[in-house]
Amino acid sequence: MFEVRPVTSERNLYGREHREALGRLKENVEEKTFTAILGPRRVGKTSIIRVFLNKYPYRYIYYDLSPFMGRQGISYTELAPAMINIETEKLSYRAQLSLGLIRLDLKPESGVQFQNALINLLRELNGKYDDLLLVIDEAQVMPLIRGINMLGLLQLISNTMDNTTVIMTGSMPGLLERILNPSASKPMFARYVDRIFIPRWTSDESIGYLKKGLREAKVPHTRAELEEAVEELSNVPGFLAYYGKMRTRGMGHEEALREASNYAVGIWEQDLEAFLNIYSTRAYVTALWVLSRSRFGLTRKEIASEVLRRENISDRSLSRILKNLVSSGMVEHSRKRGKYRIAEIPLAKAIENIALRYGIR
Ligand SMILES: Nc1ncnc2c1ncn2[C@@H]1O[C@H](COP(=O)(O)OP(=O)(O)O)[C@@H](O)[C@H]1O
Ligand SMILES: [Mg+2]
Structure with a gap:
């Protein structure tokens, strides 16, 4: 499975x-x-x-x-x-x-x-x-x-x-x-x-998926483990499949989650690098980094105050950057809450790694 x-x-x-x-x-x-x-x-x-x-x-x-x-x-x-x-x-x-x-x-x-x-x-x-x-x-x-x-x-x-x-x-x-x-x-x-x-799975679906596969493979597990994996891997089927695979190969929860998370972060780093091949401005990394440090998302105003302090770009450029980040699927914009946030936890970690390479802190 x-x-x-x-x-x-x-x-x-x-x-x-x-x-x-x-x-x-x-x-x-x-x-x-x-x-x-x-x-x-x-x-x-x-x-x-x-x-x-x-x-x-x-x-x-x-x-x-x-x-x-x-x-x-x-x-x-x-x-x-x-x-x-x-x-x-x-x-x-x-x-x-x-x-x-x-x-x-x-x-x-x-x-x-x-x-x-x-x-x-x-x-x-x-x-x-x-x-x-x-x-x-x-x-x-x-x-x-x-x-x-x-x-x-x-x-x-x-x-x-x-x-x-x-x-x-x-x-x-x-x-x-x-x-x-x-x-x-x-x-x-x-x-x-x-x-x-097609959205990411709901938490219930993610847990159901892991449960079903682990049961079929007769791998003992607890609900708390599955909840942690689902949260950490942000309900992404591809990452949950990896976690499940590691567990059916005999890894315990902690190790499997570490492996799956490293895998997810590594893949996102590659995707980020591909994205930055096209949008090759440091301000993109800065905007992502500012967002990655907030768990619940930031308003347009909060982002502007952080990014414009660090990068010498206009407010209009920032609008374009945010628009392209949303278009790319990496940043989600909830109109209802008026906030922008990084779409997945492994992506937020990948951003931190890339930002380090850019010397952003
Ligand atoms: N509905 C699903 N049921 C079970 N596993 C899935 C499902 N969707 C995706 N996966 C897992 O996630 C991985 C990534 O899926 P993929 O179809 O390549 O995604 P996408 O084309 O959207 O990038 C698959 O290799 C598979 O392991
Ligand atoms: Mg595909």
Whole structure:
């Protein structure tokens, strides 16, 4: 049960919202409604899609853009699909050639050739199957792909390929919104996109998940241990899976939690570094650090008084920084409480480590 890779079988997909998402995704695909699955990192977006593709016999082409997060640009020559489920032997000669190009078995001579190959292939598949899925995991990366126009391609599918449905995921909600909500200057994406938001588990779900797995594996545990793990790992499925795995390997609670927490902090450090590759200003680190030191969050005013004292930036820049941090999913803004806070405890710890490297204190 405690697998640190994406879940692929429905039996192992835990959590009410996760399971409901499967049903909603099914309805959407039947109606051919484009869908975006949004939520924090490691919450289970890829798992939902993998379970879905496993459960139903749809034909699909699956692009995983997650390895490119934090890159400033991606070339189409890196864009081989992670998974393809089509009857390749039944394709026309021309479509086979196109497939070779998009799989990068053949070297495309230019972005235009690559893009045309993808369009040709999709056209033929769209004509052949009643349902075809184009899945783009971590789709907020799309605008950074050089040499081809992914958003234009989605527009083309939306306008002309009636049997094809696009499913996207996004863990940087603000960035994907910018793609999904076309502005007047960028009218790219006309079709309605249904958004399914996947939250972290509730504490009850997190405890239920650990309990179930530990029981199955016959690992003795106490309620207090599980409560501590759930709190410390902030209800993140990916981190709880890691804790569970350590315990089924024979570690006691303390050690397993230490391992899982180190793992979580380490992963967040990598994510932070990727983020700072793009937003490479020290003021971002300072803003994160100021927030990471407050347990219950800070108001805009409190943040300003701390950050502007340390960094020579304008109040307007601070607004932009906060907006991008919220868009990235690392900072949560509760309008009701009027406060900003760091979304997860392991992230707050990772921020402290990174801030040290920047000499921020
Ligand atoms: N619903 C779930 N039930 C059980 N485990 C889950 C679930 N969602 C996520 N996980 C665990 O969390 C890890 C991260 O999930 P993943 O689907 O890769 O998240 P995301 O795509 O949102 O970053 C998975 O490898 C799996 O171990
Ligand atoms: Mg994923």
